[in-house]
Amino acid sequence: MWHNVKKQTLSSEARLAKIERDKEKIHSYNKLKDEIFKIRNEGSHTVEFLNKLTDLLGLNPEFYTIWNIRRETLSSLFHQHQLDSQSTLEDELKFVMVLMKRYPKCYWIWNHRLWCLFQLGKDANWEFELGIVSKLLSMDERNFHGWQYRRVVIENLETHDDLENLKINLQEFKFTSSKVNSNISNFSAWHNRSKLIPKVYHLVGKLNYQDEPLFQSKESLLLHELTLVNTGMYVDIDDSSIWVYLEWLLSDCFFIDELSNDKYHDILNDQLKIINELNDLEITDNGKDNCWCLKAMIIINELLDNRSAVRPLLEKLIDIDPLRRGRYIDQLDSF
Amino acid sequence: MTLLSKKHIDYVVNLNSEMSKQSYEHWLSEHLRMNGLYWGIMTLVTLKSLDSLPRQSIIDFVLSCVDKRSGGFGAYPQHDGHILSTLSAVQILSILGALDELDKESVIKFTKNLQLPNGSFQGDSFGETDTRFVYTALSILSILEGLEEELVNKSLDYLKQCENFDGAYGMRPGAESHGAQVFTVIASFAICNRLDLVNDKLSSWLSERQVKNGGLNGRPEKLPDVCYSWWILSPLAILKKLKWIDLSKLEQFILDCQDDEGGVSDRKGNQTDVYHTCFSLTGLSIINDELYEGNKYDMDSIDPVYCMPYSATKTFKPWPYKS
Numbered sequence: 001m002w003h004n005v006k007k008q009t010l011s012s013e014a015r016l017a018k019i020e021r022d023k024e025k026i027h028s029y030n031k032l033k034d035e036i037f038k039i040r041n042e043g044s045h046t047v048e049f050l051n052k053l054t055d056l057l058g059l060n061p062e063f064y065t066i067w068n069i070r071r072e073t074l075s076s077l078f079h080q081h082q083l084d085s086q087s088t089l090e091d092e093l094k095f096v097m098v099l100m101k102r103y104p105k106c107y108w109i110w111n112h113r114l115w116c117l118f119q120l121g122k123d124a125n126w127e128f129e130l131g132i133v134s135k136l137l138s139m140d141e142r143n144f145h146g147w148q149y150r151r152v153v154i155e156n157l158e159t160h161d162d163l164e165n166l167k168i169n170l171q172e173f174k175f176t177s178s179k180v181n182s183n184i185s186n187f188s189a190w191h192n193r194s195k196l197i198p199k200v201y202h203l204v205g206k207l208n209y210q211d212e213p214l215f216q217s218k219e220s221l222l223l224h225e226l227t228l229v230n231t232g233m234y235v236d237i238d239d240s241s242i243w244v245y246l247e248w249l250l251s252d253c254f255f256i257d258e259l260s261n262d263k264y265h266d267i268l269n270d271q272l273k274i275i276n277e278l279n280d281l282e283i284t285d286n287g288k289d290n291c292w293c294l295k296a297m298i299i300i301n302e303l304l305d306n307r308s309a310v311r312p313l314l315e316k317l318i319d320i321d322p323l324r325r326g327r328y329i330d331q332l333d334s335f
Numbered sequence: 336m337t338l339l340s341k342k343h344i345d346y347v348v349n350l351n352s353e354m355s356k357q358s359y360e361h362w363l364s365e366h367l368r369m370n371g372l373y374w375g376i377m378t379l380v381t382l383k384s385l386d387s388l389p390r391q392s393i394i395d396f397v398l399s400c401v402d403k404r405s406g407g408f409g410a411y412p413q414h415d416g417h418i419l420s421t422l423s424a425v426q427i428l429s430i431l432g433a434l435d436e437l438d439k440e441s442v443i444k445f446t447k448n449l450q451l452p453n454g455s456f457q458g459d460s461f462g463e464t465d466t467r468f469v470y471t472a473l474s475i476l477s478i479l480e481g482l483e484e485e486l487v488n489k490s491l492d493y494l495k496q497c498e499n500f501d502g503a504y505g506m507r508p509g510a511e512s513h514g515a516q517v518f519t520v521i522a523s524f525a526i527c528n529r530l531d532l533v534n535d536k537l538s539s540w541l542s543e544r545q546v547k548n549g550g551l552n553g554r555p556e557k558l559p560d561v562c563y564s565w566w567i568l569s570p571l572a573i574l575k576k577l578k579w580i581d582l583s584k585l586e587q588f589i590l591d592c593q594d595d596e597g598g599v600s601d602r603k604g605n606q607t608d609v610y611h612t613c614f615s616l617t618g619l620s621i622i623n624d625e626l627y628e629g630n631k632y633d634m635d636s637i638d639p640v641y642c643m644p645y646s647a648t649k650t651f652k653p654w655p656y657k658s
Contacts, residue, residue, distance in 0.1 A: 065413075
């Protein structure tokens with residue numbers, strides 16, 4: 001599968017030259033592969049065999065069966081005490097690291113890294129893993145594997161000590177702050193933030209932890225997040241991440257359940273006012289309404305039970321957001 | 336641009352030609368061969384040209400990939416059984432009307448054994464879990480009539496935990512929403528006859544995936560990719576919300592991603608592959624049915640739940656089974 005690779009057109013000479021070059025590569029690759037399957041079928045697990053597997057995975061880390069054979073072989077060698085498991089697994093992590101740098105999107109490499117760490121058990125250095133994944137996410141900030149891996153690392157850093165866990169998750173919350181501050185469009189960071197806020201809040205309450213003023217009440221937390229989002233709207237009004245996050249803030253029961261009705265309505269009306277002003281600026285600057293502002297106004301008006309205000313907004317959206325025209329028409333019809 | 340059907344058919348047929356075997360990359364992709372064969376077959380089915388490939392050789396190849404130790408199918412002879420290649424194998428045999436050649440009990444057992452106590456499925460015995468694998472398992476079991484109540488309920492419980500505040504789904508509980516994951520969850524709900532579990536917000540989220548040039552992306556603020564013409568469009572079809580995006584603009588985006596020499600790439604001007612070719616054309620077939628009553632392009636209709644032709648899926652027994 002090719003992603004984001006420009007098409008290459010080779011001249012006929014270049015194509016013939018490639019075929020010539022590939023002949024040797026195909027030959028040695030297939031020879032190595034056949035040898036490996038032969039040895040596997042014989043059930044022989046030796047250190048030399050591991051070296052062959054290393055060579056093949058260096059050529060093709062997507063070959064999942066070879067990873068399986070590698071794990072079978074390692075387990076067997078550990079079991080027979082032919083290899084010291086701790087030092088071998090530590091070397092294994094170094095080998096995996098080399099491959100990860102070359103192929104950061106290969107599922108099997110990530111999978112094998114986790115296998116090694118779980119084999120290491122209490123000797124696994126999850127702090128080190130956190131450092132690696134932070135570095136990866138600084139180079140490729142939306143990398144799906146990277147964020148998933150980060151969550152697994154955090155799960156493994158967590159212990160039975162609530163205070164420790166609070167500190168770990170607070171640090172994660174701050175990590176998402178630094179990510180969205182450097183790029184408001186990083187929805188992966190917003191997403192993680194939405195998972196961390198309830199978790200940290202719960203731990204703060206449980207421990208009666210006073211050192212984090214932000215997490216002392218849901219209301220202060222909500223207002224803080226709204227300020228962040230409102231700033232984001234002025235940075236880039238067309239960034240979908242902040243609007244998705246805004247909807248979560250204004251509608252999720254985590255925030256709302258403990259607010260008095262009056263307070264909730266005040267917050268909704270404040271947001272409506274801010275977004276209206278922003279939209280007016282857009283009209284002045286660009287001569288038309290902004291889609292995201294209108295969509296947010298619809299959500300807020302629905303939360304306020306102002307159904308009469310929704311219809312004209314939907315009618316405007318039909319004109320200015322033609323891609324989703326059918327959706328707005330359906331929504332109008334449902335009145 | 337028009338639909339280059341003939342070129343795409345030749346493109347697929349030539350994927351296994353002597354010429355492509357001269358390239359090193361061909362040999363490096365054996366681990367995807369079973370999936371690739373399914374993608375190629377679906378391209379041909381969509382273009383009503385399945386007879387361009389030799390039926391018996393395909394069946395022979397598929398059966399040669401059975402991994403006797405696990406009971407599943409590997410991607411290639413001697414490769415380990417994995418749930419992804421097993422689904423492709425089952426789909427191919429079903430499309431070719433050759434399910435009788437399969438040891439169904441062994442495949443059902445292989446699949447069921449991969450479910451973990453929390454309801455998720457591993458891809459193989461080495462433990463990677465993902466919402467994709469839940470769908471893969473349910474689809475295999477649905478095709479082979481091997482669904483069971485406890486397995487279905489546990490799967491549904493797990494999938495529900497993967498829902499996020501935006502109404503969409505991630506690969507695991509806590510993971511960010513992603514277009515391909517949404518397909519796997521919604522199609523799973525459809526297989527289990529539980530579309531009532533879908534969050535009202537989801538259709539809006541799906542419609543927001545369409546970007547200005549008509550293409551669909553898989554997550555907010557990402558570039559469009561032609562494969563989402565399937566991953567995003569099929570859940571919209573299942574939820575009967577196809578009108579919520581501009582299908583004509585998507586149609587144009589898909590056609591623009593075609594290569595003059597056949598095949599389709601993720602975006603215009605990029606390197607083609609059979610994965611993007613399959614999921615762009617199956618998506619185009621949905622558009623052909625929705626906008627043109629199946630008459631604009633000479634294409635077969637594709638079932639959005641299974642990504643297989645209706646001619647195959649109409650025989651699947653709906654869940655819950657009547658005793």
